Amino acid sequence: MTRRKQVYEGKAKVMFEGPEPGTLVQYFKDDATAFNAQKRGTITGKGVINNRISEYLMLRLAEIGIPTHFVRRLNMREQLVRQVEIIPVEVVIRNVVAGSLAQRFGLEEGTPLPRSIVEYYYKNDKLQDPMISEEHITCFGWATTYDLDDIMQMSLRINDFLLGLFHGIGIKLVDFKVEFGRLYNEHDEMRLVLADEISPDNCRLWDLKTNEKLDKDRFRRDLGRVEEAYQEVARRLGLLTEGTPGDAPGDVRGPTTVQ
Ligand code: 5GP
Numbered sequence: 052m053t054r055r056k057q058v059y060e061g062k063a064k065v066m067f068e069g070p071e072p073g074t075l076v077q078y079f080k081d082d083a084t085a086f087n088a089q090k091r092g093t094i095t096g097k098g099v100i101n102n103r104i105s106e107y108l109m110l111r112l113a114e115i116g117i118p119t120h121f122v123r124r125l126n127m128r129e130q131l132v133r134q135v136e137i138i139p140v141e142v143v144i145r146n147v148v149a150g151s152l153a154q155r156f157g158l159e160e161g162t163p164l165p166r167s168i169v170e171y172y173y174k175n176d177k178l179q180d181p182m183i184s185e186e187h188i189t190c191f192g193w194a195t196t197y198d199l200d201d202i203m204q205m206s207l208r209i210n211d212f213l214l215g216l217f218h219g220i221g222i223k224l225v226d227f228k229v230e231f232g233r234l235y236n237e238h239d240e241m242r243l244v245l246a247d248e249i250s251p252d253n254c255r256l257w258d259l260k261t262n263e264k265l266d267k268d269r270f271r272r273d274l275g276r277v278e279e280a281y282q283e284v285a286r287r288l289g290l291l292t293e294g295t296p297g298d299a300p301g302d303v304r305g306p307t308t309v310q
Pocket residue numbers: 141143149150151152180226227228252253254255267
């Protein structure tokens with residue numbers, strides 16, 4: 052991973068120049084951060100699992116007509132994506148009270164919401180991703196009202212689809228965060244596409260029966276068995292093969308062999 056030109060390094064991923072113009076290679080690290088990077092750690096094999104989970108979910112979403120930046124998975128830790136202009140807005144969709152929603156309103160975690168809530172946060176680590184409204188987004192020129200209509204529609208569609216998909220494997224999709232980017236074609240026409248990743252790093256996933264947390268909250272809250280939780284999500288999605296780690300193309304259990 053050293054010979055290619057690095058274009059960006061985030062907390063959980065590195066972006067490299069891709070093999071063709073307009074593409075990037077998205078590399079998934081095992082690094083984990085929480086609470087605005089005040090808590091740092093490593094979740095062994097996380098990058099391998101998230102690469103695979105995100106590939107699977109992006110492909111499934113593309114099948115139902117959600118445009119995404121994903122092109123193809125290259126290897127255990129890397130995927131080829133289209134280069135997009137990231138909109139600096141984190142879109143959070145919530146189905147059940149948890150995390151900052153519970154804190155902000157003094158609500159009990161686990162309470163189902165009567166309808167899904169969509170929230171926007173300004174993607175800015177230095178400012179600790181402050182919550183924003185449509186007014187801020189349009190006033191500061193991060194997106195137009197048309198873009199926001201599109202983003203809201205896609206987010207709710209993604210939520211509907213993922214709710215069903217996870218329910219089918221005994222998982223409650225409590226909430227999640229997505230990001231969108233602008234993709235331009237050769238005629239300079241723009242369309243918004245789903246970017247970044249969808250994985251247990253940016254979703255809250257609870258076991259349907261026991262409410263056991265199967266996501267990054269295990270790391271954030273020091274609940275232990277973090278690696279196992281990520282693996283369990285991959286296993287239920289059918290992405291883990293039985294047998295020796297690393298012995299099959301789709302196997303995500305060989306993290307130590309790939310860096
Ligand atoms: P909360 O606002 O409750 O902390 O987070 C809501 C949901 O969005 C959670 O599923 C959380 O994982 C995700 N989320 C919010 N902000 C971020 C972020 O900056 N990074 C990641 N990876 N996920 C986030």
